Structures are given as C-alpha cells and as structure tokens.
Amino acid sequence: MDALALEAKSTGEEKKAPAPRPRPKPPKKAKRIVYFEVEIVDAKTKEKLLLLDKVEPTSTILDIKALFHKSNPQWYPARQCLRLDPKGKGLKDEDILQTLPVGTTASFYFSDMGAQIAWGTVFLSECYGPLLIYLMFYFRLPFIYAPKYDFTSSKHWVVHLACMCHSFHYVKRILETLFIHRISHGTMPLRNIFKNCSYYWCFAAWMAYYINHPLYTPPYYGQQQVQTALIIFLFCQVGNFSINVALRNLKCPGSKVKKIPHPTKNPFTWIFTLVSCPNYTYELGSWVGFTVMTQCLPVAFFTIVGFILMTVWARGKHRNYRKEFRDYPTLRSPILPFIL
Amino acid sequence: MTAPAMGTTKTTHIDVAPKKKKGPGALATAYLVIYNVVMTAGWLVIAVGLVRAYLARGSYHGLYYSIEKPLKFFQTGALLEILHCAVGIVPSSVVLTGFQVLSRVFLTWAVTHSVREVQSEDSVLLFVSAWTITEIIRYSFYTFSLLNHLPYLIKWARYTFFLVLYPMGVTGELLTIYAALPYVQKTGLYSITLPNKYNFSFDYHTFLILTMVSYIPLFPQLYFHMMRQRKKVLCHVEEFKTE
Numbered sequence: 001m002d003a004l005a006l007e008a009k010s011t012g013e014e015k016k017a018p019a020p021r022p023r024p025k026p027p028k029k030a031k032r033i034v035y036f037e038v039e040i041v042d043a044k045t046k047e048k049l050l051l052l053d054k055v056e057p058t059s060t061i062l063d064i065k066a067l068f069h070k071s072n073p074q075w076y077p078a079r080q081c082l083r084l085d086p087k088g089k090g091l092k093d094e095d096i097l098q099t100l101p102v103g104t105t106a107s108f109y110f111s112d113m114g115a116q117i118a119w120g121t122v123f124l125s126e127c128y129g130p131l132l133i134y135l136m137f138y139f140r141l142p143f144i145y146a147p148k149y150d151f152t153s154s155k156h157w158v159v160h161l162a163c164m165c166h167s168f169h170y171v172k173r174i175l176e177t178l179f180i181h182r183i184s185h186g187t188m189p190l191r192n193i194f195k196n197c198s199y200y201w202c203f204a205a206w207m208a209y210y211i212n213h214p215l216y217t218p219p220y221y222g223q224q225q226v227q228t229a230l231i232i233f234l235f236c237q238v239g240n241f242s243i244n245v246a247l248r249n250l251k252c253p254g255s256k257v258k259k260i261p262h263p264t265k266n267p268f269t270w271i272f273t274l275v276s277c278p279n280y281t282y283e284l285g286s287w288v289g290f291t292v293m294t295q296c297l298p299v300a301f302f303t304i305v306g307f308i309l310m311t312v313w314a315r316g317k318h319r320n321y322r323k324e325f326r327d328y329p330t331l332r333s334p335i336l337p338f339i340l
Numbered sequence: 341m342t343a344p345a346m347g348t349t350k351t352t353h354i355d356v357a358p359k360k361k362k363g364p365g366a367l368a369t370a371y372l373v374i375y376n377v378v379m380t381a382g383w384l385v386i387a388v389g390l391v392r393a394y395l396a397r398g399s400y401h402g403l404y405y406s407i408e409k410p411l412k413f414f415q416t417g418a419l420l421e422i423l424h425c426a427v428g429i430v431p432s433s434v435v436l437t438g439f440q441v442l443s444r445v446f447l448t449w450a451v452t453h454s455v456r457e458v459q460s461e462d463s464v465l466l467f468v469s470a471w472t473i474t475e476i477i478r479y480s481f482y483t484f485s486l487l488n489h490l491p492y493l494i495k496w497a498r499y500t501f502f503l504v505l506y507p508m509g510v511t512g513e514l515l516t517i518y519a520a521l522p523y524v525q526k527t528g529l530y531s532i533t534l535p536n537k538y539n540f541s542f543d544y545h546t547f548l549i550l551t552m553v554s555y556i557p558l559f560p561q562l563y564f565h566m567m568r569q570r571k572k573v574l575c576h577v578e579e580f581k582t583e
Contacts, residue, residue, distance in 0.1 A: 210539045210540065210541070211539065212536075213534060213539070215534040215535040216534075216535070216539055217535045217536065217537050217539055221535060295537065295538065295539060296537070296538070296539040296540070297538040297539060297540035298539075298540060
C-alpha cells in the first residue's frame, strides 16, 4: 500500500504545478501574473489623484498606500482611508488586491483622516496624567490649598489608601498598555489626544482636589465602609487584569483573525458567560468601589460618566460580535449581566 | 466639563424652510402648529405687556415686573421643544436645541428670578425685548412653514433681525449676570462649601463668571452660523420663492 501511495504521490508531483511554495500566485492560470491597474480618486471632489500601473495582484492595501505616499508625501499611510465606494467602509491595510471585488483596474476613493497619532501614545498620556496630577494634590503642592497646608499630610488613613488605590489603578493601566494590550488600529486622529487627556486629567484633578483637601470628611460608616470598598476595588482590579490577559491570549501576534472570548480556568473570566465586555464591567466595579471608599461626589460623577461611555462602547462591541459570529452566545449582555 | 453657555438670543434651528421637510404625521403637524401659534401669542402678550407698561409708567425702568409671569411661563414652555426633537417630530439636534433652551431657562430662573436685585436693571429689559421680538418672528416662521405658506417677509425678518437682536440680547444677558455677581458672592447663593459629608463644593459666583467667559467662544460661532444660513436662505430666494 505504501508503494502505491508513493507512486501516486510522485506522479502527482510531476503533473501538478509546484504547489507548496511560499509565493502565492493566482491559482488557475499558468505562471503569468496579471498585473493590476490602480486608480486613486478623491472621494469628495472625484478628482483623479494617482494612477498606478503594474501593481502586483498580491499587493496589500498597505502597499498601495505606501506607493500613494511616495507621490503625496503629506499623506502618510496611517492617515489615508481607501474605499471601494465613496460611502462605504474603509478597506483594511491587510486586504489583498486580488481578493477585492474589482476587475484588473481598481478604483479606490481616498479620504484624508487627518493627522494621526499612535494609540499607545494616547493611552500612555491618558494614564500618566492622572497618576501625576493626583500625586500633586496628595502631596499638597503649593498654590492648590491654603499656604499653611503646603506639603502637609492628611490625618485620615483613607486618604492615603485612596492615593495608593488610584495610583495602583493607573500604574496597572500603563503596564497593560505597554505589555498586554493588542489593538487592531495602529493610530487614531490627533484630536483624540486632546479630548481624552482633557477628560482624564480634569476629572483626576477634580477628584484629587477633594479627597486630599484639608477639610476632607472621611466616610460615614468608617472603617467598615472603607474595607468593604477596598475589597470590591481590588477584586475588580484583578478581574479587569484577568480579562485583559484573556483577551490578549485570544489573538496570536500578527494574526488578524477574530475570535469569541470564552471563560478560561481563571475564575475571574467566568463572567464571560454572562457579559461580552467584562473588562468594562470590572472597571465600573473598581470605580464604584473607589467612590464608596472615598465617599466623594466628584468621584461618583466620574464613575457615572465613565459608566455611560463604557456602556456605549460595550454595546458597540457586542453588536460587532453578534454581526461577525453567527453562533455568538445569546446569554451574554454587553456590560451588565441581564440588564445592559 | 464646563458650564453650558448662556442665552443665545436667536435659537438656531438647523431645520430651515428651503429644505423639504419629510413631514411629521398629520397629527404631529397639527400639534406643532398649535404649539407654535400658542408660543407666538404668548410672546405677543409679553410684547404688548412691555409696551403698555412703558406707556403707563413713562420710563424704561422696572418693566420686568409687568411681564414676569408670562415670560417665565412661555420661556419655560420652550422646554417642550427638546422633547419635540427627541421624539423626532422636529428634525433638529436634541443636543443643540437642549443647549439653547436650557441656557434661556437658566437666565430666566437661575439668574433673573433668583437674584432679586437685578430685576430692576435695565439690562434685563435689553435681553427681554431682544428675546420677545426674536421669538415672535421665530414661532410665526415655524407656524407658517408648517402650513406651507411662508410669507417672504417673515423669512427675511428671521434671517435679518438677528443681526441686531443677537448682540443686543447677549449684551443684556452678560450685563445681567455681571450685575448679579456681587449679590451671589455676598449671600453664597446656590453654593456649597467644605467640609460636608459628600466632599463636594460648588461656588455659584465662579460658575457665573465661567458662564460669562464661555460666551466668548460660543457667541461668534453661533452668530456666524446664522450669517451663513442667511446667505444660503435669502440668496436662493430668486431661484425658488416659497409662498
């Protein structure tokens, strides 16, 4: 039987064109490559911006963007958005030209997405700001409170605890941004850094001002309240971290395949059975814990606003999951089990 | 983040007559017509009240008191317009409309009503008259638009009077807020101080100052927006006259 198999194999090899080669080629035809012609048109004015001929059919959109960038150096690839239809969705960088529904002459509509900035830069600025700003208020730097309080320390233990929790939260986020998160879009519009930083930095200053104020009033129910809140906070921080790790492990580096997240051996991930975006759930829980711990109205406002934003994001992600996967578990809610 | 900006004399509804409205249902249209007619009538009552009071007293001073109640009633009633946008019978942005109506309501209640001492100021008359003329024109504009019989005069008035009324109203509003400042500071009106168990504080005096400051970026934007609308609406009149 082996001999027969070997024979079949050898004849097959002679007849067929060399199949397992790393270079992908158009399958049916012979070794001739059909080059594509690519035309780039402005999406708004419909003005023809560039005509490329002899484009490899295996080029990706990113290659085409790079070529466009050569002739228009002010538009680096990250700010280009190429579409097949002026009102359609932007094409992904990794899409291959020959897999697109175009003939051998492809027309792409170009729009400028504006100056871009790396997501990592935005995330890190968002997190370093609150970390440092809170500490400025904690150490009571001059010009914040009355001069007699400069560089003094609060007499309430909860204030020190709150500083540790707040700082821990942002340090954790910074480390996650550096080592754990895998984001699909490399960049975002430049104005996001101003928007996001204003939001985080202003709220951090607002909260820190009151918590570290000389006239701060500790929680009504004292130690009990603080300890319960601390447990909630820590539990949710660990939970959030577990989810971020689980989400990272879903994607292999470089692969753009999307997968449904599932509960793992870690009990903190078991919430995946009920929620699509438990990272937001745990984040909400952390801030609720922090609010109860400090009993501070501005913190409550921050928690509420954050909750609204995260709900919007969670619902968007949930919708995308359901669109992408037919067999997406129906028991899951976007952010709060059974409620939202 | 920051305080909502205050009174825009002319509420800029982005739904404008030249565009073909998809038409709310017949019932909604009837309701809107009634609403706009009632509002027009209300502001006419305020206008008449002002004129009569002026003729009776012989001076511009203290006319606010003669129209205080209808002003509060009809300006607060404008809150319904937010609902109209939210429900969809009016194709405007909820956020924009909300912003404009709330700023008017803020000035009416949280400044003029709350700080009694400013009620006799002349600046109050300045913005009340600006609002009155504006609203009469605006509501009759909507009424006629809904009935598809918009006289050119009303359209012209709506897109021209704002050139004077808007700055006039803004001046009145700013002067009124400015006049209220010392009293707010003295009495600590609407302010919360530390320490308290919610670890929160609010200084209404500072809030009012920030409000005044917010006029600086917002007023020009809205004013120039209306000017652009004016060009669009009134210059296309030669092409299609809506009668």
